[in-house]
Amino acid sequence: MHIVTGGAGFIGSGFVYQLNRMGITDIIVVDNLGLTEKWKNLVNLKFKDYIHKDDFIPRLERKEFDNVESVIHMGACSSTTERNADYLMMNNLNYSKSLARFCLNANARFINASSAATYGDGSLGFSDSHEHISKLKPLNMYGFSKQLFDLWLQRKGLLSKVVSLKFFNVYGPNEYHKEDMQSVVRKAFRQIQGEGKVRLFKSYHPEYDHGEQKRDFVYLKDCLKVMAWFLETREINGIFNLGYGKAKTWNELVLAVFNAMGMKPEIEYIEMPEHLRGKYQYYTCAPMDKLNSSGCGIRFHSLQEGIKDYVQNYLMHHDPYLDGGN
The missing domain is CATH 3.40.50.720 (NAD(P)-binding Rossmann-like Domain)
Known part of the structure; x- marks a missing residue:
């Protein structure tokens, strides 16, 4: 058991x-x-x-x-x-x-x-x-x-x-129920579906441009x-x-989602809530x-490979769950 x-x-x-x-x-x-x-x-x-x-x-x-x-x-x-x-x-x-x-x-x-x-x-x-x-x-x-x-x-x-x-930073099927804790891959997919663009937090660190904050996505x-x-x-x-072992930027992640959906990229950078700014990780790598x-x-899977599989084989389908029989 x-x-x-x-x-x-x-x-x-x-x-x-x-x-x-x-x-x-x-x-x-x-x-x-x-x-x-x-x-x-x-x-x-x-x-x-x-x-x-x-x-x-x-x-x-x-x-x-x-x-x-x-x-x-x-x-x-x-x-x-x-x-x-x-x-x-x-x-x-x-x-x-x-x-x-x-x-x-x-x-x-x-x-x-x-x-x-x-x-x-x-x-x-x-x-x-x-x-x-x-x-x-x-x-x-x-x-x-x-x-x-x-x-x-x-x-x-x-x-x-x-x-x-x-x-x-794990992303993939079966995360729809996580509300605000969903991966940015799924959030970006939903934003692109609804508005044709993605919103990312601005950077408040002099070493990172907007959207260039890095994470290890797996x-x-x-x-x-x-x-x-x-x-x-x-x-x-x-x-x-x-993790994957290499850090990628939020911009790279979002571009991969747009590409998997076959759409032209459009990104808007927004202010980060004040209560998050002092606790924000600008870089993670495993x-x-x-x-x-x-x-x-x-x-x-590389970031591009994983996002393509997730978007095209799950998020674009009505039943986006892992199937235990396959």
Whole structure:
């Protein structure tokens, strides 16, 4: 049995899709559907059961689940603007500790979603070496909650037994429900559909022109393949960056969306809200040497390749969800 927390969400439902492609359907999806439309991510997928996240830990502690092979922990509050620190501590930190303890006791594979938000403004670099973890200073509470769990794993000596993946800017199918946290690829697509142009934030940094702020964008399908590799390669553990490995500008991303749609580019630069200016990352890039040297060997989509696939095979279609049968 495989358990996927956040299994109706963006990366979580994507991994259920990946498991289905591997012929695995003995899956428990853990999530909180609430009033969202995340349930649509599950319609095409095959799994054994759905459990609300608040019910799951008590049932786990009552030892209701046998033969658990893995827990893929993608469930978290991922909003970088969430201000309820106690909620983030409970939901992102303590919940993760409980799952890690269970996996270690059950000899089950534990793969956790950390975040590039742990790197803060990037001034301390983006190294995923274990020696670098304690030096990081996240800019928001979400990043701090992820940082605290990575530090807990390190302090308990567990980094040789589990995997914690620092996801950078992931884009791809199954993200429509994320509202303001959707990727700029999807936001740009919608803006182009509605207005024929895209709005990007102006730069307030003298070293970056408008739209030339850089991010490491990585396609969801590549992340899923890496996660599947870790699931099957239990001898490789630790904290790993998960990005493309090269930084691209917002302008390059938007141009790729226009090209995939076959439309002439038009970009408008707008003022950034004041409350975001002091917490804005102008550059992120994931050094991928550690993952590459581990033997993973997966070929990633370039930004242009990933956006073309996402736009033409998903966003341009009425049913833009991953299909677990294909």
